[in-house]
Amino acid sequence: MVSLQPLTALGRREATTVTQGPLSITERSDVALASVAVRKGRGTDLAKAAEKADIPLPGPATHQPGTPYSAFWITPEMWFVEAPYASHELIADLLKHALGDAASITEQTDAWVAFDLTAPDLAPLLERLCNVDYAAQPEGYATRTVMDHLGVYLIKHGRGSARIYGPRSSAESLLHAIETAAHSVW
Amino acid sequence: MIIHHPILGPRDAQEFVYLGDASLIDRPDGMTAGVEAFHDYLYQRTNPAGEHQELWYHEQGDRSWLVVTRNTVTHEITKVELAREVARARGRTK
Numbered sequence: 647m648v649s650l651q652p653l654t655a656l657g658r659r660e661a662t663t664v665t666q667g668p669l670s671i672t673e674r675s676d677v678a679l680a681s682v683a684v685r686k687g688r689g690t691d692l693a694k695a696a697e698k699a700d701i702p703l704p705g706p707a708t709h710q711p712g713t714p715y716s717a718f719w720i721t722p723e724m725w726f727v728e729a730p731y732a733s734h735e736l737i738a739d740l741l742k743h744a745l746g747d748a749a750s751i752t753e754q755t756d757a758w759v760a761f762d763l764t765a766p767d768l769a770p771l772l773e774r775l776c777n778v779d780y781a782a783q784p785e786g787y788a789t790r791t792v793m794d795h796l797g798v799y800l801i802k803h804g805r806g807s808a809r810i811y812g813p814r815s816s817a818e819s820l821l822h823a824i825e826t827a828a829h830s831v832w
Numbered sequence: 833m834i835i836h837h838p839i840l841g842p843r844d845a846q847e848f849v850y851l852g853d854a855s856l857i858d859r860p861d862g863m864t865a866g867v868e869a870f871h872d873y874l875y876q877r878t879n880p881a882g883e884h885q886e887l888w889y890h891e892q893g894d895r896s897w898l899v900v901t902r903n904t905v906t907h908e909i910t911k912v913e914l915a916r917e918v919a920r921a922r923g924r925t926k
Contacts (some may be wrong), residue, residue: 706839706894721894722839722914777844789840792847792892 655759655817664825667832669771671824673817674760674809677728678737683750684723691748699744701727709788709801718788718801726754726799726811759817761810761824768808774827776800780808794823835900836912840893847892853877854885854899857919881905887915 654661654675661673682703684692696703702710702717703725709718716728729737738753745751765771769781776791778800787802796819799811812820833845855877860869881904888898897915902908 721896722916777847790893790895797892 655814656821657818662821664821666825666828667765669763669765669768669828669832671821671828672762672764673821674762676731677755677760678731678734679754679758679760679811680727680737680741681720681752681754682717682725682727682741682745683752685748685750688748689723692745695745695748701741701744704786707787707789709786709803711786718799720788720790720799731755757814758811759814759820761812761821763808763810763824764806766806768806770831771824771827772800772808774830775823781805793820796820796823833907833909835888835898835909837890837893837896837898838912838914839896840890843890843893847890848898849889849891851887851889851897854887854915854918856887857899857915857922857924883910 651659653659654673656662656673661675663673664671682692682701693703699715700712701715702712704710704717704719706719706722710716714729714733717725718728720726727737727741729740734740737755738751741749741751763771772778772780775793776798778789778791780802783802785802785804788799790797790799792798793810793812796812796816798813798820801809801811803809810820810824834842835845835848837843855873858873860873862870884902884904886900886902888900890896890898899913899915899918900909901911903910
């Protein structure tokens with residue numbers, strides 16, 4: 647009998663937290679993720695099904711929190727949906743069941759690494775990492791951008807609270823980029 | 833240079849990748865149009881000094897294709913539209 651051990655995106659048994667001055671970078675391995683894309687001409691059907699299932703489908707460049715499902719917009723007619731991993735490990739199946747054939751759903755959990763950043767003010771850090779004007783954006787702003795040549799999603803939960811989704815295979819490089827920028831701020 | 837994305841607002845041009853003339857949208861029907869029409873579609877480009885419609889891809893953003901109307905002399909951008917909507921307005925189904 648093979649005994650398999652789940653590893654986090656950084657290749658460890660437990661999720662990692664790194665601190666630098668007032669900043670803490672927390673790897674999140676407890677988030678399930680799936681993409682939802684409208685099938686051609688089925689926007690209204692999807693909106694109805696999503697409302698019934700309490701799955702938010704926010705407007706452009708926006709993250710909408712909820713329980714258990716949160717979601718953010720990634721491109722016209724497409725979203726990433728987040729849920730707690732413990733209760734929604736099979737998030738793609740759950741969404742397929744809830745949304746039927748109005749949407750195409752793809753499991754994304756193991757394709758990304760999620761880092762939660764907390765500090766009193768993240769603007770000095772993020773202005774070194776990407777071209778998003780973090781201070782000027784409202785809470786709940788979500789966008790795709792580039793940090794150290796890596797395409798990432800950046801979600802602003804508040805002035806001092808943000809989440810970054812980066813490519814899982816580059817988890818260590820992304821963490822290194824954030825740490826390097828943090829060293830020059832704090 | 834700033835490109836005013838129709839959905840996301842002003843974005844730095846470095847986030848975009850340039851493809852070329854927006855006439856690429858008007859691909860002739862390969863079964864009926866004949867080889868001459870396809871040759872022209874593939875190889876012939878006008879190179880105007882002045883207003884030009886171009887395809888740009890928002891690679892570092894929402895990955896949408898845009899049709900940007902730009903003056904090649906002044907680099908002034910006068911119009912930015914989603915390529916999808918331009919294609920549909922020209923009778924394409926996708």
